[in-house]
Amino acid sequence: MADWGPVIVATLLFVLLSPGLLFQIPGKGKVVEFGNMQTSGASIFVHAIIYLGLVTIFVIAIGVHIYADN
Template identity: 55%
Template sequence: MKDWAAPLIAAALFAFLSPGLLFQMPGKHRPFEFMNMKTTAASIFVHSIIYGLFLTLFFVVLSVHLYV
């Protein structure tokens, strides 16, 4: 693998967009909670949609991908 940008971006986004780590949307008691380290099924779904949108933004729109 010649270009490490794609796996590093994907891993960083996965880590930072884990529900409850930096933020949780929707939260258990409020629509947006910060660093509560808890999760719900709805927040997992919302964070996975956000993760997919950011991956699409970086890899397709900004052309950060593997050059093989």
């Protein structure tokens, strides 16, 4: 029995929080830009902090578990 919860949570958040895919904080011209598909060092840092916080909340604090039987 394998626990796939942390793997799925981390993968989904990594894809959704890629800078420029859905939004970018800070943007090139504004504080928040949506769907511009561009990135900068500052936005990579901000998105990494947000990613770390959300993964910690979902995996450790809430304890998301998805079990798969083989």
